[in-house]
Amino acid sequence: MRQLDLADIQGTIVRAYPREGFVKARYFFLNVQDPSKGRDFVDAVRRRVTSAEPWQTAGGKPRVAVSIGFSFFGLAALGVPSGTLRGMPDEFIDGMAARATILGDIELSNHDRWDELWRKPSPPVHIWIAVDAQANADGTPDAELEGTTQWLRELVAASGEGVRLVTGHGPEKAEFQAASALMMPLGGGRAVPTPKEHFGFTDAIGDPIYEGQLDPAKEALAAIGQSKLMPDQRWKPLAAGEFVLGHPDEAQEIFPVAAPLELMRNGTFMAYRKLHQNTASFDEYIDKSAALYRTVKKMSSLDEAKLTLRAKMIGRWDDGVPLMAAPDYAAWQPHKAEGVAVAEMLYAGGPRTPEEIKRVAAYVRMLDDFTYADDVDGVRCPVSSHIRRANTRDMLDPNPGKHGATSVLNNRRRILRRGLPYGLSNDPTVRADTGEHGIIFMALCASLFRQFEFVQQQWMNYGLDFNAGNDTCPVVGYHREDAKFVIPADPKSDTPPFICAAIPQFVTTRGGEYFFLPSLTALRLLAMGTVDPT
Amino acid sequence: MPNFDGGHYFLTVLAPIKAALRVDPDGRRRSPAHLIREELAFLPTAEQTKASAGHGGNSPFARVPRTHFARFFVLDDVIYNGRQPSDVLLGTLTRAAPLTSAQPVDRLAAKYLVFTAAFDAASGAPSELDAYLTTLWEEMQGQLIKLFGNCEGSDKVTTAEGFRAYIKKCQIETTLPFNDYWIAPPPLESLTLTSFLPAIGVFAAGVLIAVILAVLGVHWAIELAIVVVGVVVAVWWAYRTVMHAGAAPFPTAPNSDLPSVLKALYLQRTFTAFAIDGQGDDDATLHRKFGEFLARDKPDDLTSATQPAGIIPGIEKP
Numbered sequence: 001m002r003q004l005d006l007a008d009i010q011g012t013i014v015r016a017y018p019r020e021g022f023v024k025a026r027y028f029f030l031n032v033q034d035p036s037k038g039r040d041f042v043d044a045v046r047r048r049v050t051s052a053e054p055w056q057t058a059g060g061k062p063r064v065a066v067s068i069g070f071s072f073f074g075l076a077a078l079g080v081p082s083g084t085l086r087g088m089p090d091e092f093i094d095g096m097a098a099r100a101t102i103l104g105d106i107e108l109s110n111h112d113r114w115d116e117l118w119r120k121p122s123p124p125v126h127i128w129i130a131v132d133a134q135a136n137a138d139g140t141p142d143a144e145l146e147g148t149t150q151w152l153r154e155l156v157a158a159s160g161e162g163v164r165l166v167t168g169h170g171p172e173k174a175e176f177q178a179a180s181a182l183m184m185p186l187g188g189g190r191a192v193p194t195p196k197e198h199f200g201f202t203d204a205i206g207d208p209i210y211e212g213q214l215d216p217a218k219e220a221l222a223a224i225g226q227s228k229l230m231p232d233q234r235w236k237p238l239a240a241g242e243f244v245l246g247h248p249d250e251a252q253e254i255f256p257v258a259a260p261l262e263l264m265r266n267g268t269f270m271a272y273r274k275l276h277q278n279t280a281s282f283d284e285y286i287d288k289s290a291a292l293y294r295t296v297k298k299m300s301s302l303d304e305a306k307l308t309l310r311a312k313m314i315g316r317w318d319d320g321v322p323l324m325a326a327p328d329y330a331a332w333q334p335h336k337a338e339g340v341a342v343a344e345m346l347y348a349g350g351p352r353t354p355e356e357i358k359r360v361a362a363y364v365r366m367l368d369d370f371t372y373a374d375d376v377d378g379v380r381c382p383v384s385s386h387i388r389r390a391n392t393r394d395m396l397d398p399n400p401g402k403h404g405a406t407s408v409l410n411n412r413r414r415i416l417r418r419g420l421p422y423g424l425s426n427d428p429t430v431r432a433d434t435g436e437h438g439i440i441f442m443a444l445c446a447s448l449f450r451q452f453e454f455v456q457q458q459w460m461n462y463g464l465d466f467n468a469g470n471d472t473c474p475v476v477g478y479h480r481e482d483a484k485f486v487i488p489a490d491p492k493s494d495t496p497p498f499i500c501a502a503i504p505q506f507v508t509t510r511g512g513e514y515f516f517l518p519s520l521t522a523l524r525l526l527a528m529g530t531v532d533p534t
Numbered sequence: 535m536p537n538f539d540g541g542h543y544f545l546t547v548l549a550p551i552k553a554a555l556r557v558d559p560d561g562r563r564r565s566p567a568h569l570i571r572e573e574l575a576f577l578p579t580a581e582q583t584k585a586s587a588g589h590g591g592n593s594p595f596a597r598v599p600r601t602h603f604a605r606f607f608v609l610d611d612v613i614y615n616g617r618q619p620s621d622v623l624l625g626t627l628t629r630a631a632p633l634t635s636a637q638p639v640d641r642l643a644a645k646y647l648v649f650t651a652a653f654d655a656a657s658g659a660p661s662e663l664d665a666y667l668t669t670l671w672e673e674m675q676g677q678l679i680k681l682f683g684n685c686e687g688s689d690k691v692t693t694a695e696g697f698r699a700y701i702k703k704c705q706i707e708t709t710l711p712f713n714d715y716w717i718a719p720p721p722l723e724s725l726t727l728t729s730f731l732p733a734i735g736v737f738a739a740g741v742l743i744a745v746i747l748a749v750l751g752v753h754w755a756i757e758l759a760i761v762v763v764g765v766v767v768a769v770w771w772a773y774r775t776v777m778h779a780g781a782a783p784f785p786t787a788p789n790s791d792l793p794s795v796l797k798a799l800y801l802q803r804t805f806t807a808f809a810i811d812g813q814g815d816d817d818a819t820l821h822r823k824f825g826e827f828l829a830r831d832k833p834d835d836l837t838s839a840t841q842p843a844g845i846i847p848g849i850e851k852p
Contacts, residue, residue, distance in 0.1 A: 101584075295814040469802075484810070501810040 004212035004240060004247070006052040008519045009266045012067045012130065013244060013444055014052035014213055016418055018204065022065055022132035023181035023193040024141035025420050027272070027440065028152060029166040031123035035079035035529075037162020038126075042068070042078065043527035044155050045129065048148075051520060054215070063144035067130040068523065069270055069515030071095060074126030078526055083533035087258030088516075091449045092269060096512045102453055104461040104478035109509035115274065116168030118511040125166050128272060128515045139183040139191025149176070169274075170436045170510075177274065179420035179440045192347055195320070197421050198277045198437050199475070199506075201310070202320035205367050206391050208414040210238045212247075221361075225368030229394050229407040233371075243416055244268055245446050250411045255446045259533040263526075266519030271443040271452045273512035274422070275476070278433040281504045286310060289500055297495050304329045309500070312487045313474040315387030323381035324370035338363055376401040379490045383466040386475050389459040396465060413459070415451050416444040438510065448514055474500060476507045537708050538658025541786025542602060544711035545651045545663065548609070549685035549704045550644040556684065566684035567608055567645050573680045574606055580844035587846075594674040596844030600653040600666060600792055602713070606681065609646040613639055647685055649701075652713060654791040658783065667698045715790035725779055733771035740764020792843070793836040800841040804831045 006014060017025070032038035050065035051058070070078070072093045076085055091099055097111045097118065105111065116122055129152065133145035156165050169177045181193035197203045209219065209227045214237075223235045228250075230236055241249030246265025249255055257264045286306055294305035308329055311317045315324075317332050319339045326332040342363045351357045372388065372395040375381055381388060388395060391414070397405035423437025445451035458464075461478050463471040472478055474485035485500040518526060525531045537544055552566040578591035595604045617637050625632060655662040671678065671694040678697065682688045691700050741764065744757035789798065808827045812820045832839045841847065 292814045484806070496813075499806070499810050499813065 002212075004052075004244065005266060006054065006212075008521055009052040009244060010067050010517050010519070011050040011052045011065055012132075012418055012442075013268050013416070013517060016204065016207060016416075017065055017132040018181055018193070018420055020055075020061065021134050021193075023135050023183075023420065024133045024145055025179045025440070026131045026133075026145060026149060027177040027179065028127075028129040028131070028149075029117055029125045029176075030127040030129065030156070031164045031166050032074060032077035032126045032162070033123075033164060034159075034162035035077060037159045038078045039527050039529050041155055041159050041163045042127075042523060045152075046520065046523040046527055048151075049520065049523065061134075063134055063142045064148050065130075065132040066148065067128075067132070067517065069128040069272075069517040070526075071124070071126055071128075071513050071515055073124050075516065075526075077126050079529055080526070080531050081533055084258045084260070084263060084531055087533070089257065089269075089447065089449060091453060092514050092516065094514075096271065096273070096514050099453065102457050103509075104456065104472075105509045106478065108505050109478070114509065114511040115170060116173055117166045118513070122166055122168055123164060125513050127163075128270075128513070135181075135183070135191075135193060137191075138189050139185070139193075141180070172436075177422065177440060179422040182421055186347065197439055198279050198423065199282050199310075200318055201314055202316065202318065203439075204417065205316070205320050206387065207417050208238055208243070210243050211240045213237065213240070221365070224365060225370060225393075228411045229371060229405075231404050231406055233403065238411060238414060242412065242414060242446055242451070243444060249446060260531070263518065263522045263531050265521070267522055268444050268446060268517050269448045269452075270418075270515045270517050271441075271448055271512065272515060273441045273443075274438065274510040275441050276436075276438040276508045276510045278504070278506050278508070279437065280431045280433045282506045283431050285504060285506075293498055296498050299329075307332075309487075312382055313385060313485060313500070315381045315385035320367055322367065322370055322387070323385075324372070324375065325366050327380035335366070371405075373401050373403060373405055378488045382485070382487050384463055384468045384471050384474065384485055386473050389466070389473050390455065392459070392465070413451055413454055414445070415455060418442040418444060438507070444517070474503055479503045479505045536711050536781075538655060538783050539711040540713045540715070540784040541654065541656075541790050542652045542711070542713050543655035543658055543662060543666065544708040545649070545653070545666075545701075546706050546708045547649040547701055547704045548646040548706055549649070549682055549688070549700075551608070551647055552684055552686050553644065567610070570647055570681055570684050571608055573677070574608075577606070577677060582844070582846045592844045594677055595651075596842070597673040598653075598666070598669050599843055600655075600669070601843075602652045602654070602792060602795075604651040605649070607648050609642070609648050611642050611645070613641050644686070647681060650708075652711070663702070664698055667701055668694050671697045713790070715787035715795070717787075720785050720787065722785070725776065729775055729779070730772055733768045733775065736771055737764050737768035740768075793840070796841045796843060797833075797836050800839065801831060801833055803841075803847075804839075 004014075011017070030041075032041075045066070045068055048066045049068055050062060055061045072085070072088055072095060075088075085093075096103070097105075097114075100106055100109075100111060112119065117125065131145060131148045131152075133142045133148075135141060153165075156163055165175060167173060167175045169175075182196045182198070183191040184194045185191045195202050195204050207226060209223045213219075214222055219237055223237045225235060227235050227237045239248055239250045239252075241247040241253075241255055245257060245267050246254060246261055254261075286309055290302055290305040290309050293299070293309050294302055297305065297308075299305045299308070307318065311323055311332075316322050317326065317336070319336055321332055321335040321339065326335050338359075342360050345351050345356060345360060351360045371393050372381070376395075378384070378388070383395070392410045393407050394400065394405040394410075396409040397407075399405055419440040419442045421437070421439050423435065443452040459466075460473045460476055463469050468486065471484060471486065474483075477483070481502065483503040485503060487498040487500070489495055489497040537546075551570065554566075555563045556566055556569060557563050578589065578593055579586045580593040580596060581587045581589070595601045598604075620630075622633065624630075651666075653666050655666075679691070682691060682697075682700065685704075687703070688700055691697050740761050744760045744764075747757050747760070748754070789795070804827065808823065812823050815823065830839065
């Protein structure tokens with residue numbers, strides 16, 4: 001099979017940096033005033049952009065990884081010819097703010113509530129630069145994060161106003177957007193990253209696998225539960241063209257974008273979103289609803305009701321164990337104990353014996369190796385829960401529940417998920433709707449319209465595909481005053497379904513934009529000013 | 535008749551738009567197609583989305599209570615955008631249809647105002663169309679005159695009767711009707727062998743007669759002719775049987791008339807509210823609340839406690 005030219009593709013398209021230990025990040029946004037100086041700036045930055053080449057051959061894992069992307073008006077500001085610009089997709093030209101009604105960025109997520117840098121009189125954002133850094137043993141970022149920041153500052157200064165940093169992140173109006181995994185102190189001054197987000201769920205489990213992304217030896221195992229389900233019920237990596245432009249996609253075509261193909265090939269599009277989390281509202285709502293849920297479901301403890309309610313909303317228990325593997329609190333306990341044992345093994349330096357390696361692998365596989373064929377009505381995992389909406393797996397097959405059902409109606413709606421939480425507090429006693437805490441969410445895909453926007457509009461903020469009317473995602477969706485979430489009951493049980501009603505807004509948008517992440521080749525074309533659409 | 539299917543009448547009307555410009559009393563001259571489009575642009579739409587809610591004017595079709603869907607649009611032209619393909623080599627050799635010679639382009643003789651509507655009907659009888667058109671005229675006469683007044687032959691449309699006659703004159707058969715109210719597979723009967731017994735009988739009779747004639751010593755050509763006629767008639771009969779079965783209207787889904795659909799939408803909302811409100815209640819309270827729900831929302835009554843046509847309640851302008 002033909003391999004991807006990984007050394008020509010930006011690393012973030014192929015690997016999620018936090019999973020590789022890069023758990024500290026800074027996101028910079030720049031405005032280009034002068035095309036020529038802008039190209040000089042790109043020329044300097046491109047030499048430090050981290051490619052997707054495997055660490056082994058690239059000379060080891062770097063201390064920081066650098067990524068770069070351009071908004072539509074950023075490409076225009078660099079002098080990209082109109083023959084190229086006019087071929088760009090509509091949503092990319094519009095930019096994220098203009099797509100507010102499609103994305104549900106209304107009311108509390110309204111553009112006028114976004115961070116200062118996204119609003120006038122701030123200059124328009126043209127360039128996005130991410131610096132992902134590893135963490136020291138004490139949980140602080142590698143010093144190279146600040147080193148790279150300083151280098152960028154100097155490049156900006158050297159451009160003599162040709163390129164400006166667009167500042168104004170959060171109430172502090174920060175120079176850049178900082179993000180970090182939520183760290184867990186281990187004692188002895190050590191701190192380790194956790195895969196948690198601010199609501200307390202384990203995040204970053206599901207992420208699609210595509211052809212050429214991984215070492216073929218690892219590919220088959222990694223694809224299980226993450227990619228496309230074939231009629232024989234085996235999982236296969238998705239076509240690379242779903243995530244990397246210039247390659248055949250799931251429709252067996254090269255997705256048509258702007259000319260020349262040299263500019264687009266091995267690049268992709270990205271939605272950058274700063275999503276604030278109303279942690280106080282979330283906890284209060286769970287507390288209030290759990291009391292009623294416990295009564296209706298005749299549960300023995302309030303804690304069981306709370307944790308079950310949380311799991312039903314997401315589709316996974318707090319530790320990431322899917323409801324499809326453990327549909328109720330009792331069934332979850334052995335998985336939970338196993339998760340703790342596996343985590344301890346990992347924090348103690350990783351599995352060593354073949355038994356330990358097998359045990360960790362079995363646990364990781366359990367997290368994603370499932371379909372919805374046996375749960376068409378959502379008795380185990382509600383059809384309206386977050387993970388069933390985000391990745392519908394076999395659920396939308398015309399014959400759901402039949403063995404042989406495939407993920408064909410899901411395969412062209414996948415996104416690569418990148419990003420990290422922002423805001424330092426992971427102290428469960430500090431819960432607030434105000435302040436700075438949430439997630440920097442980045443979705444990478446070949447077509448923002450077909451993939452990211454579709455999932456956001458039709459699956460997160462609507463319910464028709466799931467026979468759930470206009471119910472939205474109970475956690476990240478836009479919630480009207482009468483927003484509700486239905487937890488179906490087993491018809492054989494003696495308890496009724498439960499409806500979570502009047503769900504407040506838990507997640508709001510604080511900023512964002514659409515970017516094009518070019519290949520290393522395309523970065524050179526941009527830097528040289530030789531993009532030629534003819 | 536595909537104009538009637540699944541319990542709905544599907545009306546399709548193509549009214550030719552006048553070619554002559556309209557001259558206003560002040561001498562201003564305007565294109566009839568332009569005027570129709572302008573009128574359509576100002577026709578209020580149903581209050582079913584955030585964009586259309588709260589504009590103060592519901593769609594006039596909401597006042598015509600049997601209407602499920604209605605649509606107006608201007609059809610400017612229908613042309614085949616291309617050339618009939620031909621073999622270039624063959625064309626060159628035979629000097630027929632060279633690539634440089636123009637082919638005729640099919641075009642419509644006029645622009646058309648297209649009006650389509652799907653409404654409740656029991657049998658598809660002409661009287662049902664008449665009744666619908668009469669209500670339409672009574673409820674939105676002003677708009678209809680402004681729209682169809684720009685179409686050929688509509689000058690005499692000043693009464694309900696004239697409107698009915700005009701619409702029927704411009705009506706074309708709806709060849710692809712569609713509605714989707716069945717929630718379970720509809721009871722459709724497949725053709726069985728029994729359905730083809732008459733056709734088989736004709737064929738068998740032909741063969742039988744031929745055999746008898748052969749026994750009687752009649753010339754073989756006569757027998758062959760009889761068998762051939764028998765086969766032709768049998769095939770025609772079988773074809774007719776299939777087409778006749780296909781032409782039967784799709785059965786009407788239960789509760790698929792507009793009042794039932796509106797009531798269902800209303801009950802879906804109110805029953806959900808009742809279910810939410812009753813969560814965790816003891817049996818006696820739940821029983822009382824259900825009684826209140828029945829008294830207030832009257833599930834069997836299609837005429838009161840229902841959703842108004844053309845409006846989705848609870849949608850406010852952003």
